[in-house]
Amino acid sequence: MKHIKQPAIDTQIEDGRIRTLVEGMLSEIRANGEDAVRKYAADLDGWTSDFALSDEKKQRLIAQVPQQTRDDIGFAFKQISRFAKAQRGSIQDFQIDTEPGVTLGQRCVPVDCAGCYIPGGRYAHVASALMSVATAKAAGVPFVVAASPPRGDAIDPSVAYALDLAGADVILEMGGVQAIASMALGLFGARPADILVGPGNAYVAEAKRQLFGEIGIDVFAGPTESAVIADDTADPMTVAIDLLSQAEHGTNSPVWLFTTSPELSETVARIIPKVAADWPTGEVALTAWENFGEVILCETREEMAAVSDRYACEHLQVQTADLDWWLNRLRNYGSLFLGEGSTVTHGDKCSGTNHILPTRQAARYTGGLNVMKFLKVLTWQEIKTDADPEMSAVASRLSRVEGMDGHARACDWRLQKFGGQTSWDFEVAHQVRYD
Numbered sequence: 001m002k003h004i005k006q007p008a009i010d011t012q013i014e015d016g017r018i019r020t021l022v023e024g025m026l027s028e029i030r031a032n033g034e035d036a037v038r039k040y041a042a043d044l045d046g047w048t049s050d051f052a053l054s055d056e057k058k059q060r061l062i063a064q065v066p067q068q069t070r071d072d073i074g075f076a077f078k079q080i081s082r083f084a085k086a087q088r089g090s091i092q093d094f095q096i097d098t099e100p101g102v103t104l105g106q107r108c109v110p111v112d113c114a115g116c117y118i119p120g121g122r123y124a125h126v127a128s129a130l131m132s133v134a135t136a137k138a139a140g141v142p143f144v145v146a147a148s149p150p151r152g153d154a155i156d157p158s159v160a161y162a163l164d165l166a167g168a169d170v171i172l173e174m175g176g177v178q179a180i181a182s183m184a185l186g187l188f189g190a191r192p193a194d195i196l197v198g199p200g201n202a203y204v205a206e207a208k209r210q211l212f213g214e215i216g217i218d219v220f221a222g223p224t225e226s227a228v229i230a231d232d233t234a235d236p237m238t239v240a241i242d243l244l245s246q247a248e249h250g251t252n253s254p255v256w257l258f259t260t261s262p263e264l265s266e267t268v269a270r271i272i273p274k275v276a277a278d279w280p281t282g283e284v285a286l287t288a289w290e291n292f293g294e295v296i297l298c299e300t301r302e303e304m305a306a307v308s309d310r311y312a313c314e315h316l317q318v319q320t321a322d323l324d325w326w327l328n329r330l331r332n333y334g335s336l337f338l339g340e341g342s343t344v345t346h347g348d349k350c351s352g353t354n355h356i357l358p359t360r361q362a363a364r365y366t367g368g369l370n371v372m373k374f375l376k377v378l379t380w381q382e383i384k385t386d387a388d389p390e391m392s393a394v395a396s397r398l399s400r401v402e403g404m405d406g407h408a409r410a411c412d413w414r415l416q417k418f419g420g421q422t423s424w425d426f427e428v429a430h431q432v433r434y435d
């Protein structure tokens with residue numbers, strides 16, 4: 001494997017700066033609550049109005065949304081909900097009788113309240129509003145709080161429409177770390193969230209990371225990443241456009257090309273600046289390409305697969321002759337886009353799979369947002385008093401192997417009470433009981 005193009009910037013230094021800054025903001029908000037949030041919203045976003053979006057203002061915003069946009073948001077909502085509901089159907093409650101009188105079960109119970117962050121700094125992330133809220137609702141979450149940074153004197157009207165359509169119960173016009181903290185702590189009349197979901201910039205992703213434990217989070221969904229795997233059958237122009245289209249997310253959005261074709265790698269690197277020349281967002285995309293773009297030339301498809309799995313990219317496109325081989329072989333990615341007909345934009349906006357996906361190699365251990373993230377898989381059991389006593393006898397003996405005599409006695413008591421077996425002198429227990 002050979003690096004044809006390397007990134008120009010070291011992300012480690014930036015990570016340390018953001019970690020410290022977010023730590024300070026969260027502790028300030030814990031100490032001074034809503035006052036601290038108001039200060040950050042004013043300083044960072046120039047916002048000094050109320051945060052909770054009133055019904056009257058929401059209706060005014062929604063009225064501004066053109067019919068075509070409503071229809072398109074409706075289309076995306078339908079696709080995303082269909083996929084999410086199919087996911088919900090794929091995980092079931094069940095119970096199983098493992099022995100006579102022994103029943104074990106699983107129940108999938110949604111969290112009470114989800115906090116959904118919808119980014120809105122550089123772009124109005126309309127689709128993100130659907131991805132999080134519609135998925136939470138498909139999972140059966142009864143109460144959803146959403147927060148999105150205001151753009152001018154309100155959140156984006158199309159975001160307001162999408163949030164309303166998807167069923168958000170409370171909407172906060174607020175962005176960044178302060179919005180994440182407000183949803184976690186239940187400030188400004190919002191219920192404290194049990195889980196925080198949604199993508200965001202490096203500050204937002206870091207705030208979620210630091211709050212994890214105290215509150216659930218979906219995934220580490222920071223600045224967008226994209227990679228293309230291409231062999232010599234791929235069209236260099238399609239590859240260049242696809243890489244640039246995702247680099248558009250922000251100047252810290254890396255894009256990677258893994259290829260076995262020296263010609264393709266050379267052509268793509270050469271044409272990228274020319275392709276971006278007339279894009280309205282070309283400067284952002286090109287800066288991201290310069291700062292973080294990488295091109296890696298591999299000897300074989302096996303080596304490409306290994307490199308790709310190591311990068312564990314958020315979005316992964318495959319433009320090769322042998323798509324089935326790749327689908328079966330690849331193990332680490334947030335979402336996979338197979339063939340030249342699929343591009344990340346399809347999944348980002350409306351095809352139906354979720355676009356809130358793991359970044360920074362988190363795809364090694366998790367997929368993206370899905371209904372399961374909002375569900376707790378709870379287990380239960382009923383061991384009948386006339387069940388085979390062996391269950392209690394084994395539990396008792398294993399407890400003593402571990403040195404836990406109290407645990408053992410909880411079973412010994414039952415063995416004696418229901419099975420007539422004695423392995424312990426029950427005199428004291430009887431005395432206490434009949435005193």
Ligand SMILES: NC(=O)c1ccc[n+]([C@@H]2O[C@H](COP(=O)([O-])OP(=O)(O)OC[C@H]3O[C@@H](n4cnc5c(N)ncnc54)[C@H](O)[C@@H]3O)[C@@H](O)[C@H]2O)c1
Nearest residue numbers: 119120121122149175176199200201221223224249356357
């Ligand atoms: N991983 C995913 O699934 C996924 C999906 C879509 C978008 N994204 C990412 O979401 C991000 C959206 O970023 P964005 O910035 O446009 O919107 P954002 O809403 O995430 O962030 C805007 C907020 O950041 C805060 N902020 C800005 N500068 C700050 C500073 N110096 N210190 C503290 N806080 C500051 C402000 O309060 C502002 O409201 C992009 O990085 C994009 O790549 C990721």
Ligand SMILES: [Zn+2]
Nearest residue numbers: 224246344348
């Ligand atoms: Zn994207």
